[in-house]
Amino acid sequence: MPEAPALSRAAAPSISAATGNLDLIRPQPYTTWAPQVTAEERATLRRELEQGAVLYFPSLKFHFEPGEERFLDARYSDGKSKNINLRAGDTAVRGAQGTQQDLSDLYKLIRRYADSSESLIRTLFPEYIPHMTRAGTSLRPSEIAGRPVSWRKDDTRLHVDSFPSNPMLGKRLLRVFHNIDPASPRVWRVGEPFGDFAQKFVPKTHGMWPGQAALMKLLHITKRKRSEYDHRMLQLHDLAKADLDYQRDVPQQEFHFPPGSTWIVFSDQLLHAAMRGRAMMEQTIYLEPQAISDHTHSPEAVLARMLGRPMLLS
Numbered sequence: 001m002p003e004a005p006a007l008s009r010a011a012a013p014s015i016s017a018a019t020g021n022l023d024l025i026r027p028q029p030y031t032t033w034a035p036q037v038t039a040e041e042r043a044t045l046r047r048e049l050e051q052g053a054v055l056y057f058p059s060l061k062f063h064f065e066p067g068e069e070r071f072l073d074a075r076y077s078d079g080k081s082k083n084i085n086l087r088a089g090d091t092a093v094r095g096a097q098g099t100q101q102d103l104s105d106l107y108k109l110i111r112r113y114a115d116s117s118e119s120l121i122r123t124l125f126p127e128y129i130p131h132m133t134r135a136g137t138s139l140r141p142s143e144i145a146g147r148p149v150s151w152r153k154d155d156t157r158l159h160v161d162s163f164p165s166n167p168m169l170g171k172r173l174l175r176v177f178h179n180i181d182p183a184s185p186r187v188w189r190v191g192e193p194f195g196d197f198a199q200k201f202v203p204k205t206h207g208m209w210p211g212q213a214a215l216m217k218l219l220h221i222t223k224r225k226r227s228e229y230d231h232r233m234l235q236l237h238d239l240a241k242a243d244l245d246y247q248r249d250v251p252q253q254e255f256h257f258p259p260g261s262t263w264i265v266f267s268d269q270l271l272h273a274a275m276r277g278r279a280m281m282e283q284t285i286y287l288e289p290q291a292i293s294d295h296t297h298s299p300e301a302v303l304a305r306m307l308g309r310p311m312l313l314s
Contacts, residue, residue: 117283131291191271
């Protein structure tokens, strides 16, 4: 793919006049990380999430322990990574700098958020429990706006998440976000449903040539053999970010997540862009595809229908 043009200030995405009826934010009343939820409420939450909505919890706050507020300062980031992160199973954070006490306290903070997020998912979606794996947890202490990055890494452009070196082989990306900044909102744009997005860009994608997946694994370009699903999803990520007309004109909705709010999305399905915000926490959970109750809207199902074959064969 040719190098994409930069998003100049004049070309920066804005809310199109054609976006009036797009409403993907679903407010929820729950205020604890293990709320009391009826079976009917769980069914509604699961249906809306799997159809591509944002489950938004305006009053679900993650609380600092005394002294942890200091980690809102970006000086605790090592400057090499965009976030301070904790991999599942690790006993120390990555991407951070500070004293041994600082690093220990950061670990406790991020681990507590990981535990809280998993508790929330287990409570709201008990059907997911046999199929879910906790992945990375991160604290992102730096302002998004104005960060100098390449167009592929520019998350202020609408995109669906896909990993170049870490093929998911159909596992879904379920994410729990929290605006931990005490003063400023986290500003997102969300775009049209995945099916509409795919209709525009899937015809521009291409499959892998014979032996490509094995060669990429052999050369350590990928951690495992890439499926056609991963191959197409990565192209969709890049095609959307590279198309400035699409970024400007696609039906989209801007939403300000206030301080202390939480939201849950399938980030491989929801077109999203983070526009402004200084401090956020995020938990990723890998979900096996069989956990999804309604496959009509899942990215793999959409691609399989359009291309006329299963996407998860390598």
